[in-house]
Amino acid sequence: MVIPTFTDRRKKGTAFQYEKTDSVWETIAFGTYPFTRSINHRRLTLSFEDKDGIMHYKRGLDGKTFEANIAASNKEYSVHPAGPNHLPAPVTDYLQIRFDEIELEPGCNTVLFVTAPLEIAITLNASNNEVKILDVFSFARTKFALYGTATRGVIVRDTRSRVSAVPLPVKNYKEFLLRLHIENKSDSWVSLGRVILYLKGLSLYYDSTSVAACADVSIINPNSAQVSCTDLPLRKDMVKAEPVFTDRKTTAFCNIKNGQNDLTFVMDMGLR
Amino acid sequence: MTETDTLFNGSEIFENLETIMNGGTTGNSLLDTVIFGEFTIGNLIALAIIIAVTILLKKIVSTLIRRVLTGKVDVKNTDGLVKLASWVIYFVAFLVACPQLHIDISGILVAGGIVGVAIGFASQNTLSNLIAGILLMIERPINVGDVVIINETEGYVESVSLLSTLIKTYDGILLRIPNSNVFSADIRNCVSNVARRFSYGIDIRYSDNADTALKIIRDTISRHPYALTEPAPSLYVDDLGAHGIRVAVKIWSPSAYWWTARTELLWQIFKDLRKGGVDVPFNQLTLWYGKDDAEKLQENIESDKSAAEIIGIKAEPEGGMK
Incomplete structure (x- = not known):
């Protein structure tokens, strides 16, 4: 098996250099590959077959398959890490990460690490650089929750994580590591048991071992905090993932107006 | 003092204007100067003022309507309301301008009154629908695409217009409900909350x-x-x-x-x-008999008695229970 060579996407326009030969890989490895490269990774099988001149894409995971027919001159596909807002349907753009409550003293300025579910997107690039999201899959289980009340709240993708002051080991391709820079700007002790991110502001970075992202949590009072995704790599040699979005079905999210900008979510209905 | 001085002299201007508006002569030779027929310079000035005020009023009213209804009411309906308000303003302006044109509007008013009463009776429902439609658009209990239950009707809201609301039922039938009915009905919006x-x-x-x-x-x-x-x-x-x-x-x-x-x-x-070995129950009934009843029943079953005789009903002569 050939290990792909990492290159900086911002400099050379592609994250990986690949072998231009037919191959079946036993790892996913984010990057751009020819249709001839199949993936057979744990429960995942992914392949492109030429059927009478039409490329037939087939992906299997946990007994479920997804198929598509493609007519494209550019015989390449890309594998991207994506935020968990696509599966099983684009329900919400908010991710709630719950963890064991932490008591934060007034003026506290600390860094915590949590993990969050990861999705993997297969995209096609046209010759005019138009990107088509062909498929999105995940090894993580999807659950949703309501943050706040049914009238004022928002639907969030829900996950529970370990929490640590040092980087946690992550299950590669299943979850990503999130670095939270937390600042308690209030004058009282605060119990923090969850953070909610606006996923369209999430910047994922990856290397051969993991996918990671960073966010700032600014606690305003014991019931409110402002969570902002920051566009920074966890480690210097990490490559930035292309943002992958699809349209969302539901639109009634009143809380978005409380955000300062598109990258921010204001948790004003409790922090625990 | 010249005629021009008199025309633009303080409070006299308003007195003259009032007289002109009423279609009378001011006694001012310049204003009373006839241009053609009975049409004087005073009438011309009054007409110009009426037209200017009408245009200004129309702009203010349409701006206000748009400002109040933007985001609450569909643009198509807002345009309709602006047009309606404009025509009302034009009509009132025409009535005000009639004395300047030396048109006797008493006949129009009498006829208009009669027609108005007739139209009022005829358009009672339409008017109530219209008002209900405006209120629905402002209150917005339902929006296009919502899944709603209005009285007994369930379905998706296709449109909310000034006069009626269109509901597409789950079996694909389009139902038009007058807005007055929608407004007074119990509305259950199934998707207003997240x-x-x-x-x-x-x-x-x-x-x-x-x-x-x-x-x-x-x-x-x-x-x-x-x-x-x-x-x-x-x-x-x-x-x-x-x-x-x-x-x-x-x-x-x-x-x-x-x-x-x-x-x-x-x-x-x-x-x-x-x-997991858990199942739904079948409907079943366990009957309990006393000891004597059970023995008596067993005897009767073994005997040659008819069912009617066992339960104590007089047996039918023919074709009865056996």
Whole structure:
């Protein structure tokens, strides 16, 4: 098996250099590959077959398959890490990460690490650089929750994580590591048991071992905090993932107006 | 003092204007100068003022309507309201301008009054629909695309116009409901909140362990993506019925996906319960007899008596029970 060579996407326009030969890989490895490269990774099988001149894409995971027919001159596909807002349907753009409550003293300025579910997107690039999201899959289980009340709240993708002051080991391709820079700007002790991110502001970075992202949590009072995704790599040699979005079905999210900008979510209905 | 001085002299201007507006002569030779027929320079000035005020008023009213209704009412309907308001202003301006044109409007007013009464009676419903439509657009209990229940009608809102609301029922039939009916009806909007709850009542046998059943159902719900973790699902034994134990299951789901969750989960719960050895009860009735009654019944069954005789009814002569 050939290990792909990492290159900086911002400099050379592609994250990986690949072998231009037919191959079946036993790892996913984010990057751009020819249709001839199949993936057979744990429960995942992914392949492109030429059927009478039409490329037939087939992906299997946990007994479920997804198929598509493609007519494209550019015989390449890309594998991207994506935020968990696509599966099983684009329900919400908010991710709630719950963890064991932490008591934060007034003026506290600390860094915590949590993990969050990861999705993997297969995209096609046209010759005019138009990107088509062909498929999105995940090894993580999807659950949703309501943050706040049914009238004022928002639907969030829900996950529970370990929490640590040092980087946690992550299950590669299943979850990503999130670095939270937390600042308690209030004058009282605060119990923090969850953070909610606006996923369209999430910047994922990856290397051969993991996918990671960073966010700032600014606690305003014991019931409110402002969570902002920051566009920074966890480690210097990490490559930035292309943002992958699809349209969302539901639109009634009143809380978005409380955000300062598109990258921010204001948790004003409790922090625990 | 010249004629021009008189025309523009302080309070006299307003007196002259008032006289001109009433179609009279001011006594001012310049204003009373005839241009053609009975039409004077005073009438011309008054007409110019009326036109200017009309245009200004129309602009103010249309701006106000747009400002108030933008975001609350469909643009198409806002345009319609602006046009209606404009025509009302034009009509009033025409009535005001009639004395300047030396048109006798008393006949028009009398005829207009009669026609107005007739139209008023005829358009009573239309007017109430119109007002209800405007109020619906401002209050916005329903929006296009919402799943609603209006009285007995369930379906998707296709449009909310000034006079009526179109509902597409689940079986694809388009239903037009006058806005006055919609406004006075009990409206249930199923998707106005981001989440909603649905429930099941699941019966299990008395021979089954209800705790096991609750655990299986809870596990099944926890695996379904659209069953929200918060608010947590509520499961409990609700009733000890005649035929089985009733387990109540209440689940919250995103409003846009509640139907998917509701339909998928019920069957999955049933399958998982069966897999776990818990089954739904068949309707059954256990009859208890006293000892004497049981013996008597056994004797009667073994005898050659008809069924009617056993239960104490006089046997029918022919074709009776045997």
